[in-house]
Amino acid sequence: MNLFLIALVTMGGLGLFFASVLAVASEKLHVEEDPKVLAVSAALPGLNCGACGQAGCHDLAEKIVAQGDLTGLNCPPGGSVVMDEIAEILGITAEAGIKKRAVVKCGGTKELAAARADYQGVKTCAAAELVAGGYKACTYGCLGFGDCVAVCPFNAIKMGEDGLPHVDELKCTACGLCVHACPRKIIELVPCSNRVVVSCNSKDKVAVVRKACKVGCIGCNLCVKNAPGAYEIKDNLARVDYEKGDAAAEPAVAKCPTKCIVKL
Amino acid sequence: MDLLLIFISAAIVNNFVLSMFLGICPFLGVSNKLEKALSMGLATTFVMVLAAMVTWLINNLILVPFGLPFLQYVSFIIVIASLVQFVEMFIKKTSPALYRSLGIFLPLITTNCAILGLALLAALREYNFLQSVTFGLAAGVGFTLALCIMAGIREELDLAPVPEHFKGAPITLIIAGLLALAFMGFAGLISG
Numbered sequence: 001m002n003l004f005l006i007a008l009v010t011m012g013g014l015g016l017f018f019a020s021v022l023a024v025a026s027e028k029l030h031v032e033e034d035p036k037v038l039a040v041s042a043a044l045p046g047l048n049c050g051a052c053g054q055a056g057c058h059d060l061a062e063k064i065v066a067q068g069d070l071t072g073l074n075c076p077p078g079g080s081v082v083m084d085e086i087a088e089i090l091g092i093t094a095e096a097g098i099k100k101r102a103v104v105k106c107g108g109t110k111e112l113a114a115a116r117a118d119y120q121g122v123k124t125c126a127a128a129e130l131v132a133g134g135y136k137a138c139t140y141g142c143l144g145f146g147d148c149v150a151v152c153p154f155n156a157i158k159m160g161e162d163g164l165p166h167v168d169e170l171k172c173t174a175c176g177l178c179v180h181a182c183p184r185k186i187i188e189l190v191p192c193s194n195r196v197v198v199s200c201n202s203k204d205k206v207a208v209v210r211k212a213c214k215v216g217c218i219g220c221n222l223c224v225k226n227a228p229g230a231y232e233i234k235d236n237l238a239r240v241d242y243e244k245g246d247a248a249a250e251p252a253v254a255k256c257p258t259k260c261i262v263k264l
Numbered sequence: 265m266d267l268l269l270i271f272i273s274a275a276i277v278n279n280f281v282l283s284m285f286l287g288i289c290p291f292l293g294v295s296n297k298l299e300k301a302l303s304m305g306l307a308t309t310f311v312m313v314l315a316a317m318v319t320w321l322i323n324n325l326i327l328v329p330f331g332l333p334f335l336q337y338v339s340f341i342i343v344i345a346s347l348v349q350f351v352e353m354f355i356k357k358t359s360p361a362l363y364r365s366l367g368i369f370l371p372l373i374t375t376n377c378a379i380l381g382l383a384l385l386a387a388l389r390e391y392n393f394l395q396s397v398t399f400g401l402a403a404g405v406g407f408t409l410a411l412c413i414m415a416g417i418r419e420e421l422d423l424a425p426v427p428e429h430f431k432g433a434p435i436t437l438i439i440a441g442l443l444a445l446a447f448m449g450f451a452g453l454i455s456g
Contacts, residue, residue: 003331003332006330006331006332007330007332007335010326010327010330010332010335010339011335011338011339011342014322014326014339014342014343015342018342018343018346019346021346021350022346022349022350022353025350025353025354026353029353029354029356029357030357031356031357122423123425124423127423
């Protein structure tokens with residue numbers, strides 16, 4: 001009975017002691033956090049994907065509140081919905097962000113794009129790119145080992161049977177991680193409203209492109225002629241002006257001799 | 265000499281993770297990146313040293329004099345949990361940079377069996393204060409060592425041709441087993 005009492009008092013005392021230490025500590029060592037930062041932080045998706053360029057969602061929240069407006073700061077996965085919500089917390093109106101998705105600008109499937117070597121090394125694009133500029137005849141085209149698939153936090157990219165990654169537009173949040181993961185910078189974030197894209201990344205001259213790939217851009221200028229204003233040729237590669245919209249760009253789809261301008 | 269023996273024993277020969285199988289949860293959970301593993305190891309080492317000190321005091325100044333060693337489990341858990349909470353608050357207040365690198369691991373350590381095991385073993389072996397602290401430091405170093413070895417291997421593993429069904433947890437467990445076997449090689453290092 002005596003031991004029981006001693007045990008009770010000791011444990012109670014210990015518990016009380018530590019409880020009061022913690023209670024005092026939580027009061028004394030309390031870190032004042034701006035309620036605005038907490039609110040913004042709660043509005044963000046909390047994925048800590050780093051797509052905004054900050055270390056995590058909390059860092060972005062701190063930066064937004066410190067800056068007071070949203071200039072230059074954006075949460076790509078959250079999109080305009082989240083940015084609107086944050087703008088409301090800050091008491092300002094957000095510019096309407098354009099919803100984008102990742103587009104793989106290469107049509108060189110296993111059948112269409114020639115290989116110049118048999119690559120047996122480490123199965124990542126980054127490694128394959130390091131070995132003499134890749135095993136493909138085209139030094140700009142997709143290597144097909146799926147570094148973009150591996151890095152995508154939303155499972156939005158699948159490697160197809162044809163050796164090219166396919167983006168699921170419904171899942172893609174335009175976070176841009178795949179854009180950075182691709183050693184050849186093939187992936188671009190394109191506004192969802194733009195369906196017409198140039199599905200080639202090759203800056204090689206005609207002769208080289210012809211040998212390397214059946215669907216490579218040869219810089220023939222036909223798109224510029226058939227859809228005035230919507231295209232320009234730079235470094236032997238056609239580029240669409242996304243701001244002109246699909247209507248202006250569409251006439252070139254049928255005229256492109258190598259079929260590298262496609263409508264998704 | 266005595267302290268050196270305790271240190272080598274706890275850090276290598278009787279490594280907490282690889283020969284006593286304590287703290288397996290963070291060993292498998294936080295060992296996919298070397299940088300993270302090192303931070304976790306350092307945070308755990310810090311808490312282990314602190315816990316070794318405080319639990320020794322509690323044990324020898326309160327529990328033993330009152331004849332209550334059977335309350336070791338309960339009291340050590342209370343002590344360790346509140347200690348870690350306190351340290352977390354303290355770091356958050358004094359050094360936000362340190363909090364960012366170590367702080368996020370502290371809640372993980374609160375209920376880590378390696379810490380409780382450390383406190384109980386030190387009490388069981390009736391170490392004096394200095395020996396307890398050495399024991400805590402060595403256990404932390406050993407934990408960090410095991411975690412970093414594992415993280416290093418797992419980083420390499422990302423590029424290895426692992427059979428489909430062994431990817432992820434299975435191959436990790438196999439490697440943990442092989443590492444434990446390897447550490448058994450140290451068993452004869454200290455006799456007696």
